[in-house]
Amino acid sequence: MAGDVHALARTLMRVAVVGGGWAGIAAAVHATRAGHAVTLFEMAAQLGGRARSVDAGGARLDNGQHILIGAYVETLALMRTVGVDPQEVLARQPLALVGPDGQGLRLRRGPAVPAFVAAVLRHRGWSWRERAALLRHAAAWALAGFEADAACTVERLCAAMPQRVRDELVAPLCVAALNTPAPEASAQVFLRVLRDALFAGRGAADLLLPRAPLSEVLPAPARAWLQAHGSRVRLGHRVQTLTATTAGWAVDGEDFDAVVLACTAHEAARLARAVAPAWAAQAAAFEYQPIVTVYLDSAGTRLPQPMTALPEGPDAPAQYVFDHGALGACAGRFAAVVSGARAWTQRGLEVTAEAVRQQLLDAFAPGTWRSPPLVRRVLADKRATFACTPGLQRPATVLAPRLCAAGDYVAGPYPATLEGAVRAGKAATAALT
Template identity: 55%
Template sequence: MKPRIAVVGGGWAGLAAAVAAVQRGAQVSLFEMAPTLGGRARSTAPKHPGAPALDNGQHILIGAYSATLDLMRTVGVDPEQVLLRRPLSLVNAHGQGLRLPQGPALIALTRGVLSHPAWTGPERLALLARSGVWALRGFRCDPRLSVAELCRGMAPALRRDLIDPLCVAALNTPADQASAEVFLRVLRDALFSGPGAADLLLPKAPLAELLPHPAQRWLEQHGATITLGQRVEALGALSTADAPGADGIILACSALEAARLTQDIAPTWSREAAAFGYEPIVTVNLQAHGLDGRPLNLAAPMVQLPEHTEAQPNPAQFVFDQGQIQGQPGRFSFVISGAAPWVERGQAATLAAIQAQAEALWPGARLAVESYVAEKRATFRCTPGLHRPAARPDPRLSPRLVVAGDYIEGPYPATLEGAVRSGQAAAHALV
């Protein structure tokens, strides 16, 4: 008889868990309290007919996300069709900056660093030397170090052009607050996972088409049941009324929801899950056209923006040209990672600052804000020595209750890959 598995949560961790459980012969029931699947990487319905579907933010994958890419293939998605693959580049609006050529990542990094136009010879050699030391140490360090402390003594240009933007993009936490241990793990995976591991993979399709919708179709075709718009109020109710005879439960909901559901049966674990600090991400989508009405463009699909101007700090660290990525000319996504200060300032102040950034990019352009999306708990704050709860809230419950999510104890920051791997591990533990 097939084991019955209830999955609570339909984000990427829950979908990964459900697919893996079905593959291992389980009868799966998935419950999601939102009206759509996808969690913090989802799409919403367009505001009016003919308008593009809105994602809850601009997401980036990298070539090293092997579990995520394999899961997409399992549910019938060809990553090459829905993702724009480009070698890693951190370039400014003029196309100048770090560009990694194709090939083995370490060789590509060396070539990219040595050809960087804005760094001096000593700065290039110092960066390669520092990277070599990290590699010799196995990309490990004292877990109490921040990224800023790890890079103490590094030239300001290297911090400004490479370390700080990579850190906030990967960990969504400023370098002076971010875990050096996790940052080095991300570098290790990008540099030692084979050719193409450091490549940027930018969604050419709405996030829903990358995994949530195809996974839903795949699960239903394989006999799973999916219930949307229903919040699980208690685990006891779930195991008796909604999924009678459930042999195992996978909590793949948010840390706060998991804390609520386990507060009576695993109070210590519940307190750990509820203790996270969070960092928001804000995405502002706007249209930009020249005075002649033609859509504008950027030097690359993803462009790095300066942190400060003479007048004020800039909010967005990156801007994405959706004309090059999704075939929507004139549409741009300005992304603010580690956005807590701007969320506090409010939407009006943030939009005004983004408008100023866009005007600096395209003087005299016709600009129109399309949408403002603030994901207030986009990721946990990835700080040094952060304690993350284990996948099993209580050893006594281990045969039937496992938690999955990017916040569960593990080596990855809050990424899609971390969520997928955690979901798959939970399914393997139960089935």
């Protein structure tokens, strides 16, 4: 009898989720599945946050090029829950960090560790000394449990590696995973990412590249699923106030038993300042790294692989370019990504876009571009992710009884990724009870 009463109490709990990014979607879906009465507030006109699609002059573009990997188990599970088949919307391929010259690290399908070792040994762009040095470092990291001193940077972690390995593998991998340059990035978080991606198991390192607009990958199906299961989705509503009541919490004057703050750290700090000032101060203290995505069109062009690693330099800002045609999406459309883009945003988006366009022309062999690449749109997110620096203290999930936070910035082992956001949303919902 007591168990039935507790189950009924959980079913009848009114939960407000503030923020409809991937963390908020995860929180709302898990709360709905648990039987709670959910209201999801989102200030934009659609769900998805920093990973959604936008209209751009008649075209449907994502508000940033995103990569998922096979280790994103919670994200893939969430997609299936709301009726999305990952195989239909994501192109899966073994990890390939390959440059315009075709040289690079190519993993084959199979157990993770042997696949990585074999890929390093096959890398013809490096000498035997360079390949052996990378394998020695990887073995040492594994023997140490992929742990590093909290104050250590990625640059210091890899200082003894050959320069070419650092330039061609460590630096682009670090900035892609942590959106923080290696001299500033946390070695501890970097190693955790390597452990769970490259060495976690078969398929964990596979690239999952969206071949459908991001809104169709999760946000739009999630909205339909939530509404079909009785949850309210309130778009275009920026929450103004959060206050404690005798029974729970009031969100803009509406009573709820529990609240999940799944908005940005900046917004969460604003709302929590009066009820959890210490938490709010910590959430407001983040430094951020921007990401710039440059969309270009080149009719008739097809690159050798869907994702190509680019040589970076003082006048070459992008680390990767994606061929949407090779992904089964829009032929002749390309997305070049500039991660850790603080210095380039200071130079201006027009300068950055032109530098990317010239970088693409210079990086590939003559004749690759069947028509000159033309910049279609430049999208910059100046607060794309927190700067993942050594010793960074991130705010906790629980602020107060039945008040939790969800976002890729809350305390956890991962950098700011979609998987980190989804896991945070699930954890926040669990913590409410």
